[in-house]
Amino acid sequence: MADLRSDFIGIKSPNPFWLASAPPTDKEYNVRRAYEAGWGGVVWKTLGMEGPPVVNVNGPRYGAIWGADRRLLGLNNIELITDRPLEVNLREMKAVKRDYPDRALIASIMVPCEEEAWKAILPHVEETGADGIELNFGCPHGMAERGMGSAVGQVPEYIEMVTRWCKMYTRMPVIVKLTPNITNVLYPAEAAKRGGADAVSLINTINSITSVDLDLFAPEPMIDGKGTHGGYCGPAVKPIALNMVAEIARNPETHGLPISGIGGVTTWRDAAEFLALGAGNVQVCTAAMTYGFKVVQEMISGLSEYMDEKGMTSVDQLVGRAVPNVTDWNQLNLNYVAKAKIDQDLCISCGRCFAACEDTSHQAIAMSEDRTFTVIEEECVACNLCVNVCPVEDCISMEPLAAGATDLRTGKTVTPDYANWTTHPNNPSAKVVEVEPAE
Amino acid sequence: MARDVFEPGIVPGRLEPQNYVEGFSDLHPPLDEHEALVAADRCYFCHDAPCMTACPTDIDIPLFIRQIATGTPDAAAKTILSQNILGGMCARVCPTETLCEEVCVREVAEGKPVLIGQLQRYATDHLMAQGVHPFERAAPTGKRVAVVGAGPAGLSCAHRLAMLGHDVEIIDARPKPGGLNEYGIAAYKTPNGFAQAEVNWLMQIGGITFRHEIAVGRDVTLEELKADYDAVFLGMGLVGVNALGAEGEDKAGVANAVDFISELRQSSDLSGVPIGRDVVVIGGGMTAVDAAVQAKLLGALNVTLVYRRGRDRMNASVFEQDLAASKGVRIVTHAVPIAVHGNGAVREIEFEYVDEAMKGTGETLRLQADQVFKAIGQTLLGDGLPDLDGRKIKVDGTGRTSLEGVWAGGDCASGGDDLTVTAVAEGRDAAMDIHTTLMGAAG
Incomplete structure (x- = not known):
């Protein structure tokens, strides 16, 4: 069994699976259960400033979308930061950390964008023995209306400023949690780095309305006939999160900045994908809220088995492995040619590939009287739609053409040479390939 | 107290009362809403779907299953019933394992077909439970058609004709309509009086009258029917x-x-x-x-x-x-x-x-x-019938017999399996041809 011990910006945990700051980490009772179930770390539900806590709605806080058999695919919430007094949370954090010294405990914090507010709360948090803090610049609902959460996360200058205050007033490592509700995640990530952040974590939830009640004509989740946008999370947001993590990992300005990956991690495989794209660990929320804390056991065994198969002896060996292969479109090899291939032994003759290709793509699949489906290589552009709509795994594959073969669509011979858009003759701004003069 | 099971002879009451209830209850209990959604989700919405081709009434099966999956079972029911007005009964008695479900790509691939029959029942039950009849009668044509036999073929033919605006009189030798649906199918396939409920629901189209306990050949002759009506459809089944x-x-x-x-x-x-x-x-x-x-x-x-x-x-x-x-x-x-x-x-x-x-x-x-x-x-019994093909009434693809103005379908007619669903298809197709013939003559 692979060693899953994790050291993220100096914060040690027995595995790289942390619970994200969210309802599951709102109080001592839940966090103790999480640690008992095997979670490596917990980011405590976001703390606010001293005084009367925020209040939550007394109706539905969550909305959802489902796949087959009501498998939960996406969840949205309009819950605010902790609605329990600061001192209660601090007391419980201290007690939990004392009993679970080997587990990571991070305090998520959101106070007004004023230096005094941050300066005031940090010593109290430090006093609990927490291993680090996470600045909640991501929460997109409710708190943002009050100038906090994503309202800060959408202004890189504020991110940098607050991060700098935190680095000034505490010795604890500082993780800056980023909102995806922006045009380019690199600006806030770079701002966090300039402010001295030890790491960024992302993504926080995405502005969303999960559905509309077509009898009441109101969005879900609905409170007394009205609804507001909530934060979207769960398996549905994973592709968005993976891209943002990868963008930060491969950006020269932020490359090397530790990342805590968040967004739809549901299985060990999801976690491994985040790690491969540069995340040093992952945070999980929706999977736990859907299935309970026990899911971490599958994540631990799955990641461990995968690492053993790959001969990896520590999580670090996986982190960032896929980053060099994330590139810009203009760097893709335009001389690479593939064609769809249908495995007739696996084909069940449903004809979905045919309908998709015939109606919406390139008319590159033929259908015979006896429902045999074959690829017309003269038309196939290898778009992959047939693979994606085929209900049978591995039935349709994209087979690359070997160098020297003829692409029946273009009539051209496949070359082994790499060539991309930057030098393509159709590109008006193509650079002339400079050829070294012969010696 | 039940009798001794070893008691010889033909005697009633061999079992305890609850044994009859259990034994004769629904063979396939209806799907509940969640089960229907899960079952519907398994459909791949095949292109030119094999299940549709296999259905004698050509129901657009992928479409109705998608309509169930998207929460519109009544729309699904209308898709079914527009092709097969006895879709409720067929959902119960069709040998789906040798029709639609046999060729379902998931049956071929996994040995587990989409539950087409049970989904069809879910949709049609949903609509019928509301007492809704989703079709409207066209303006009256003034034409009168006699339908002999109130079984699947006759009911299907009568409904389609009535929908097209014709007046239909169904004549049946039995006291109740339904034919084999009412008298000839195992009780556990159609419990709780479904056959009569379906006939009552079907009759909501209007324009259909039912004359029971009248047998052609005994109480009325085919010649008389031909003289009294603009067209005659024979769907009387086999009584010998x-x-x-x-x-x-x-x-x-x-x-x-x-x-x-x-x-x-x-x-x-x-x-x-x-x-x-x-x-x-x-x-x-x-x-x-x-x-x-x-x-x-x-x-x-x-x-x-x-x-x-x-x-x-x-x-x-x-x-x-x-x-x-x-x-x-x-x-x-x-x-x-x-x-x-x-x-x-x-x-x-x-x-x-x-x-x-x-x-x-x-x-x-x-x-x-x-x-x-x-x-x-x-076997078919009767005198003065149209020409036979073997032991059944000879018909062409639209149900026309050797006698002008007389169509036939169902078990009494040649061609097709002796299935409820085949009878429904034949009755429907004959109705369309009767309509074309009558309206062409009028115009």
């Missing part, structure tokens, strides 16, 4: 029962399986239906299985179904054969009855084993029997 051709088959205790099923279906108290201790059913079709299984459910100690050929030649599907076996029916193949023994009433029935070419082997089998049901096919 083939004889065994075995010595002593007139002994007491030897009966027609269709009469037994009919009596059982019309009984308001199943504990009052007498059944033998040792029952032998002769035949290999759906009627034979329906009789054998229900004999067992009524408390017969031993039920044996004897068929003259191999199981692969039985008209009853493998599912039906397995159902019979699961209820405790013994299936004997390659045996033909040669003699019924007994002193006045049957006591034993003797068979000879035959080879694949139906040649006697000389080896015999004697089965103890106090009740024997014949289920070896039915």
